[in-house]
Every structure is written in C-alpha cells, then in structure tokens.
Amino acid sequence: MRGKARRAGAAALALAVTAPMLSACFEEPSAHEAVRDFLIGWQTGDYDYAARRTDGDEKAVGKALENATFDLDAASFRFTITGMRRAADQVEADFDAEVDLGENNPLWEYQGKIPLHLVDGRWKVRWSPSVLHPKLAEGQRFAVDVDPEGRQPILDRNRDPLQEKAVLHVAQVVPANLKDGEAEKLCERLSRITGFPQDRLLSRIRSAPPNVQVPLVTFGRTRFGQLSADLRAVPGITLTEQEQELAPASPKQIVGTVTAVTQEAVQQLGGPQRAGDTVGKTGLQEAYQEHLTGSTDTRVITVDLKTLKEVAELKKWQPDRSTAPVQTTLDRAQQKAADAALLGGPPGMLVAVQASTGDIRAVAGTEEYDQERHALAGKFSPGTAFSIMSVGGMVRAQIDPKQKLSCPADRSVGGAPFHQEGSPAGTSPTLQANFANGCVTALASLARRIDGADLAEEAAKFGIGAKWTLPLKAFSGVTRPLTGDAATAKAIAGQNVLVSPLSMALVAGAVASGTWRPPVLVTDPKTTDPTTDAEPPKPPDPIKLDDRTVRTLRTFMRAGVTTGSARAAAALGDPVHGITAAALQKRKPYAWFVGWQGDVAVAVLMQSSDPSAGAAVAGRFFQGLQATP
Incomplete structure (x- = not known):
C-alpha cells in the first residue's frame, strides 16, 4: 500500500x-x-x-x-x-x-x-x-485507462455559474516517449520540485496506456510561477494550460476556492484524489467535493509491448455516480448590489434573504470580515435590534404603542446600568418612537413588564437558538437564562445575547412575511454526501408569528425608516421597514440595520460609531436592487 x-x-x-x-x-x-x-x-x-x-x-x-x-x-x-x-x-x-x-x-x-x-x-x-x-x-502488459469527468460548477438560483475562468498549468507526459529508466528519473526530479510522492507519480505513468498524455501534477498561477523554471528543465515533461471555471465569483468565501491536489492534500483527505486532480479547499467547493468531482470511466486493458497498441479490454466500469452541479439560492444580481453597497464605507457585512422562503440571496463583507465565519457564523451583540423579540411581550402586556416612555441619558434596571448616547433630554417619546430610534434606556425599562421566560420564548419563535442544517458553518444565536429584571433588560438591549447577521436577516424576514423560516443555501443536492441514501437532516419547521405582534412590529419598523434613526435606508420602490441599533463588543462599536423591502430582508452590521452606518448601507443595497432585473 x-x-x-x-x-x-x-x-x-x-x-x-x-x-x-x-x-x-x-x-x-x-x-x-x-x-x-x-x-x-x-x-x-x-x-x-x-x-x-x-x-x-x-x-x-x-x-x-x-x-x-x-x-x-x-x-x-x-x-x-x-x-x-x-x-x-x-x-x-x-x-x-x-x-x-x-x-x-x-x-x-x-x-x-x-x-x-x-x-x-x-x-x-x-x-x-x-x-x-x-x-x-x-509480450503484453496490463494498463488502466481512466477518463475522469470534469469538475462541475456551483450555480446561483438562476443556474448562472458562481465561478470565473482560471488558467491551470498541467505537467504531462506520454509514457511511450520515455526510454528505459527515464520515467524513474523524471518522477524523482518532479517529486523534488513539487513534493508529491515519487512512487505515486511513477505508478501513474506505469499504469497508463503508453500513447496517451498522462497529467501528473496541476498548478495554479501562483504556484506555477514559482516552479515553472524548474519544471521546464525536466526532460520529458510537457507543460500545457487548461482554462476552467474554477475561480470563485462573489460571494467568494461562500462559493469557496479550488486547488490542485498536493502531497499534503492527499494525506489530509485520505480519499480518491491524486496528483493532477482538483479539490475544494473552502466553502461549498469543499463541502460538495464528491458531488462536484464524481468518479471516472475506468477500463482495464492489455497493451502490446512492441506496437504499444491496445490488444483487449478486460473490464470496463461506468461511473457509479455522476458529477453534478450544486444549485444554490444565491442571486448574482443581489450579490452585486450587496458588494457595491459596502464599497467605500467602514468595515462590515450584509446578509440578504428572501423573506417568504428563508433562501439566502447574498452574503457580502469587506476584507476585514469573512463571509462564512462572520456573516453566517459570527457571534455578535445585537444591541437594541434584539428588542424586536420583546414586542410580543409588549402586546401581551397590552402596552400602548403611543404610551409616553422617557428616554433619559442614563437609567438603572434591576441594578444594571444603561446609557443612551445623544438622548433627547427632557422629552418623553412614545414607545413606537423609542423603538424606531433604538433608545436603550427606554426599551430596557420594559423589563419590569415583560417576563424573562416569555422573552426567551419569543426569541425562539424568531429562530434564535434553532438547529440549522446548512452545509457551511452558521450560528442561529443564543440567549442565556433570563432571571430577574436586570437580565431581561440586558436581553432587550442585546447585551447578554449573541446573534449572527444571518440570524438577524431571518428575523427581519419573519416580520416581513409573518412566519419565521429556516435558512436555505443549497437546494440540490439534498445532502453533502453522495454515497448515502439516508434522508438528510430535517430542518426546523417554519414558525407562524402572532398576527398582532407582526402588525405592531411592521408599524414600529416602518417608523424606523420614516421618522426614526433608520431614515438612511429609505429607497425607491416598495416601502422600506427597519431599525438601527448600536452595539459594543470587545471595545469595538458596531451599527446594525435590520429590515426589509418587498420580499428581500437584510441584516447589515458595520464596525462604526455612527448608528446610521448600517442603514446607509442598506439604503444603497435597496437602491442597487432597483437597477437589476
């Protein structure tokens, strides 16, 4: 072995x-x-x-x-x-x-x-x-003739490929052109250059039909640039270029990168890959490696040692499974709008979902934030955006949205201090206005009228803590046990709970559609493992929200854009609903926008002390959607 x-x-x-x-x-x-x-x-x-x-x-x-x-x-x-x-x-x-x-x-x-x-x-x-x-x-020998299927693409929801063309450099050899002993010397030198095991290179040459081009090692542009001079000096090697759609299009970190198989990759994967093959390194390319690469047509033949021609076919196999594209819910047009909305601003990210389905349409981030690790799976303080989950408690407590609720600069609830930057001193806005402007001192005071257990239950209805079944890492959020007014107030203010931008985009989608739905990123295939017939894990069931709660939230979140702190999110077309929230995490200030327009729900999280930074990005995103079909 x-x-x-x-x-x-x-x-x-x-x-x-x-x-x-x-x-x-x-x-x-x-x-x-x-x-x-x-x-x-x-x-x-x-x-x-x-x-x-x-x-x-x-x-x-x-x-x-x-x-x-x-x-x-x-x-x-x-x-x-x-x-x-x-x-x-x-x-x-x-x-x-x-x-x-x-x-x-x-x-x-x-x-x-x-x-x-x-x-x-x-x-x-x-x-x-x-x-x-x-x-x-x-006067005959065995040979194995393999014809691998090409790597299949990852597609957006309109079946447009989420890859761009990239040039691969392939080191090939025709076994019949090598004299006695030359194959061993060639493989020894190629092994020293590439690090790929010499015996594996040699066995690939020895087992191939003599007159075919045998790919030995494949290189990307950077690696080939480093090794090209050494490779050209190896007698018997032919260097060719192959153009394949392998470079990820946006969202690059979700789609994932593809690399040529190296010695280290083979040892790590422990699977069917070999030198010259491609393997998904990150994102969906890694998660669906077996679907995208499938298997090969294989024949065992005999070859005449003098003529080097095939004599007989001893056995032939068709692939036991076909390669298949991966169909995602991503939308290239919406992704383009999301990427453009983040240009020129502070570090941050945006996740867009279809409110009526939970389908993920776009995942964008500046270079400081990884689209998978941060936008899908990041753990962030939501600030007063978490107060969305408290509205059900307000409805049950029969709190009038027009009730006056003071917004002081400082307030203590159950011994926990809260501070509102730039509060309108000496005024008593309505509850709706406090919600629309994200007044933390006013909203935290509701803890005296909303039970902590009820708040945690409401959060669960919005998918916080749900067990998702996405093929990539993702975080649905977490709430701690809310015992006492202080803990409940901190939760309403988003200080002792954690969420991801994806989880908050789904919260916005739940308000927009009236039903929380689990996220969907890939629609075909149903599982990342093509070798099993087992049913894939069942995603959480959709959760219909209380009608009165939904109506109240829609009113509050519309006010957030028309008269509140989310005015920068206003855009042409359907009315925009949403709120902003300020959060502090690891001494970094963050600005949220959570809202929707039409059937597109978004969560924007910007690393900025400007509370309207997230709303401004959302506004540019919604404007960008108007320019797309």
Whole structure:
C-alpha cells in the first residue's frame, strides 16, 4: 500500500481458501501448497517467494509479478482458491482475484487458472503470463485507462455559474516517449520540485496506456510561477494550460476556492484524489467535493509491448455516480448590489434573504470580515435590534404603542446600568418612537413588564437558538437564562445575547412575511454526501408569528425608516421597514440595520460609531436592487 489515498481495506492481507480438505484429494498435498504459496507471495508483495513456486526464471517471474502491480497501479490483490483438478501428473487450480485499483477506481474481480506439474518430484506452477490473467499473453502488459469527468460548477438560483475562468498549468507526459529508466528519473526530479510522492507519480505513468498524455501534477498561477523554471528543465515533461471555471465569483468565501491536489492534500483527505486532480479547499467547493468531482470511466486493458497498441479490454466500469452541479439560492444580481453597497464605507457585512422562503440571496463583507465565519457564523451583540423579540411581550402586556416612555441619558434596571448616547433630554417619546430610534434606556425599562421566560420564548419563535442544517458553518444565536429584571433588560438591549447577521436577516424576514423560516443555501443536492441514501437532516419547521405582534412590529419598523434613526435606508420602490441599533463588543462599536423591502430582508452590521452606518448601507443595497432585473 502506497500512501493514505489507498483504500483502508488494502491493509487487510489474508489469503482466503474456500476449498476445504483439498489436500485430501491428492496423494501429494504439495500441489495445493504450491498454489497457496504462490498466491500468498503475489498477494503480499513477496514476489521472490512466489517465483520460487514456479518453473520459470525466478528473477523474470518476480519482475512480472511486480510489474503487474505497477501496471494496474494496484493498492492490493486478494485471492481465493476455488477448486483444483488433477489428470495424471498435471494439476489445474481455479482462483478468484480481487484487485483494488485504488484512487476512486472500482474493485476488479476476475477468475484465473493456475496450471501445475511435477518438476523433480515437486509441484511447480507452470509459468506464463496467462497465470496473471487468462487473456494476458507473452509480450503484453496490463494498463488502466481512466477518463475522469470534469469538475462541475456551483450555480446561483438562476443556474448562472458562481465561478470565473482560471488558467491551470498541467505537467504531462506520454509514457511511450520515455526510454528505459527515464520515467524513474523524471518522477524523482518532479517529486523534488513539487513534493508529491515519487512512487505515486511513477505508478501513474506505469499504469497508463503508453500513447496517451498522462497529467501528473496541476498548478495554479501562483504556484506555477514559482516552479515553472524548474519544471521546464525536466526532460520529458510537457507543460500545457487548461482554462476552467474554477475561480470563485462573489460571494467568494461562500462559493469557496479550488486547488490542485498536493502531497499534503492527499494525506489530509485520505480519499480518491491524486496528483493532477482538483479539490475544494473552502466553502461549498469543499463541502460538495464528491458531488462536484464524481468518479471516472475506468477500463482495464492489455497493451502490446512492441506496437504499444491496445490488444483487449478486460473490464470496463461506468461511473457509479455522476458529477453534478450544486444549485444554490444565491442571486448574482443581489450579490452585486450587496458588494457595491459596502464599497467605500467602514468595515462590515450584509446578509440578504428572501423573506417568504428563508433562501439566502447574498452574503457580502469587506476584507476585514469573512463571509462564512462572520456573516453566517459570527457571534455578535445585537444591541437594541434584539428588542424586536420583546414586542410580543409588549402586546401581551397590552402596552400602548403611543404610551409616553422617557428616554433619559442614563437609567438603572434591576441594578444594571444603561446609557443612551445623544438622548433627547427632557422629552418623553412614545414607545413606537423609542423603538424606531433604538433608545436603550427606554426599551430596557420594559423589563419590569415583560417576563424573562416569555422573552426567551419569543426569541425562539424568531429562530434564535434553532438547529440549522446548512452545509457551511452558521450560528442561529443564543440567549442565556433570563432571571430577574436586570437580565431581561440586558436581553432587550442585546447585551447578554449573541446573534449572527444571518440570524438577524431571518428575523427581519419573519416580520416581513409573518412566519419565521429556516435558512436555505443549497437546494440540490439534498445532502453533502453522495454515497448515502439516508434522508438528510430535517430542518426546523417554519414558525407562524402572532398576527398582532407582526402588525405592531411592521408599524414600529416602518417608523424606523420614516421618522426614526433608520431614515438612511429609505429607497425607491416598495416601502422600506427597519431599525438601527448600536452595539459594543470587545471595545469595538458596531451599527446594525435590520429590515426589509418587498420580499428581500437584510441584516447589515458595520464596525462604526455612527448608528446610521448600517442603514446607509442598506439604503444603497435597496437602491442597487432597483437597477437589476
């Protein structure tokens, strides 16, 4: 076994014998022993041991057995003796062979025959190439012809590819052009340059049909630039360029990157990949690697050593599964608008979802924030945006939205202090106005009228803490046990809870549609594992919200844009609803906008002390949508 890319089962080497009491059929049990010893030597790679049980030249037989392993690039052989027949001083043994072709190739099973005769009173295998396979003749060798399917694309919801063209550089070789010993020297030099195992490179050359271009190693632009001079100096190597749609389009970190397989990648993956293949390194490219790459057409053939032409096809397999694109819910037009909205501003991110379905339409972020780790899976304080979850408690407590509620600069609730920057001193706005402007001191005071357990229950209805089934890392939020007015007030103010931009975009979508829905990023395939028929994990059920709560929230969040602190989010087209919130986390000031226009719900989180920074980005995003079909 060579390398972790070989199947784990190859480590189990044991000669299975299913012909019990065969020795009882013969006066001389050594005929069975000769077959057994020959097959054990072949199976375990002890070719000298196997050759000694034949009547051929031991060095030539041992070399033929070793060549068969190289020519098939076999991870292992396994044999079963199925019968023996004797006629006078001749014996013929039947055996079943199982050859692990490794590297994403199937098992090759065939039946063979081993003739034996007595030589100086000892049973010997009558050697010829047909002992290896009944159709292998003198002057021929095995070869494995593989035709891999190309890597499939990741698509947006309109089936537009989320990749752009990139140039790959491929080091190839035609085995027939290499003289004796040149393949070994070529692989030794290529291994030193690339770090890929020499034996794996050599076995790929040895097992291929002689007259085909065999790709050995694939490089991206940067890596090729570093190694091109050394590669060009290797005799026998041909360097070609292949243009493939592999470079991720926006959102790049969600789509993910693709890299050529390296020695380290093969060791890490422990799977079917080999030098020259591509492998998803991050994002959806990594999560759906097996779907995107599928398997290969594989043939075992015999080749004439003089003409180098194919003689016979011994076995052919169709791929056991096809490659398939990954269909996402992303929308390239909305993604473009999201990316443009963030340009020129402070660090931040934006997540857009379809309110009526939970489908993720866009995930954007400046270079300071990773689209997966931060926008989908980040853990951030929501500030007073979390007060959305408290409105159900307000409705049950029959609090009048027009009730006056003072917004002082400082207030203590249950011993917990709260401070409002730039509060309108000496005024008593309505509850609706305090909500629209995100007055933390006013909203925190509601803890005296809203039960902490009820608030946590309301948050759960908006998906906070739900168990999502996305293929990438994501965070749905968390609330701590809310015992006492202080803890409840901190939750309303978003100080002792954590959310992600994705979770808050879904909160906005729930208010817009009246129903919270779990997020969806990929619609096809249903699972990241193409080898299983098991049903994929069931996502959480949608949760219909209380009608009175929804109506109140829509009124509050419309006021946030018309008269409140989210006025910068106003845009052409359908009315924009939303609120802003200020938050402080690890001494960094953040500005939220949570809202929607039409069926597009968004959460924007900007690293800024300007409370309107998130609303301004949302406004540019909504304006950008008007310019798209």
